[in-house]
């Protein structure tokens with residue numbers, strides 16, 4: 383029977399970060415994944431993820447987001463991988479009613495308020511000023527835009543690969559192609575049953591992304607509130623006449639609520655794989671839930687053209703109608719979009735952004751191997767607990 387201090391179930395953005403930071407602390411850790419990450423089956427793929435410090439979804443996430451960007455730089459320095467590009471993030475909406483995103487009304491204003499409160503470098507521009515500075519977006523005179531120069535994008539596949547590589551180098555065991563069938567608490571330890579064997583650990587961290595409902599015991603509780611939401615990402619050809627405006631040196635990551643509804647929203651990135659790679663854009667849908675097993679991973683041939691007409695035409699000026707490719711990805715959201723209060727304290731909003739930090743928070747308060755800390759207040763903390771993690775607020 384295999385043994386570890388901690389077993390991490392699922393090695394996407396969250397699990398790979400958890401594994402790395404536990405291994406850094408000298409924790410004996412095993413990571414298990416049903417596939418071979420990075421892969422395109424869950425939530426951590428599609429070339430890019432927005433990282434922004436002022437997270438309107440909640441003030442509690444801001445310090446996590448700030449720290450996560452420092453941690454990306456550390457991983458880059460250790461691996462030489464290109465993970466985080468600070469090309470800035472521009473968030474726009476109509477002045478006075480900047481739209482709803484992730485359940486947050488007036489999210490652009492809320493973002494600026496948080497940035498001010500936390501001392502995050504930013505600017506708030508009126509429509510004409512934003513248009514002059516960022517002519518790739520046809521913002522109107524009545525729009526307002528928040529610009530955070532320290533934000534940008536993270537490359538999710540490279541981030542997972544880098545974190546797993548570092549974790550392995552620190553002694554973490556990585557087991558791929560192995561399915562965890564269940565996690566059970568037994569007195570002071572946890573049993574993790576896989577399709578190969580039963581493993582024992584003091585703790586298990588469940589970071590199974592959209593599969594996590596299968597592993598949670600309280601089916602009527604947290605698991606019952608989880609929703610898997612199919613999302614499509616689209617790449618459009620760069621307009622050759624405006625190619626320079628699509629480059630990361632000129633173009634920030636952008637998020638624009640152009641109308642009051644949650645669907646009146648799109649986000650996108652600079653052309654980060656050169657002009658030939660195109661510009662990635664997406665909107666979000668919260669109307670229809672699915673399950674990860676039933677997820678249709680084939681892009682809808684109509685969806686890209688439809689998104690161009692309803693969202694991009696006349697607004698995003700760096701792309702043409704020529705659609706290059708699409709990918710399907712899954713959000714896992716709680717019913718009310720926000721994490722339950724208790725869980726939110728343990729987790730950050732967007733694992734791609736705070737995954738590293740979450741690992742720090744979840745890491746056992748345990749000294750490096752060979753140096754056991756004295757029990758606090760004369761009591762041992764509960765030794766075996768299955769921590770469920772891995773469910774982030776959706777997207778961007």
Ligand SMILES: Cc1cc2nc3c(=O)[nH]c(=O)nc-3n(C[C@H](O)[C@H](O)[C@H](O)COP(=O)(O)OP(=O)(O)OC[C@H]3O[C@@H](n4cnc5c(N)ncnc54)[C@H](O)[C@@H]3O)c2cc1C
Nearest residue numbers: 392394395396416424425426432562591593711732774778
């Ligand atoms: C389209 C899209 C856009 C997004 N945009 C952003 C963004 O811009 N910024 C941002 O911060 N976040 C964004 N997100 C959210 C972010 O990408 C996800 O929150 C994050 O990638 C989730 O990582 P994860 O590790 O929890 O899940 P996953 O990446 O799905 O990893 C879960 C892993 O668990 C494994 N697994 C599952 N069940 C088992 C089992 N029983 N046994 C063993 N292994 C198992 C799977 O194989 C998988 O590798 C976006 C998400 C999507 C889908």
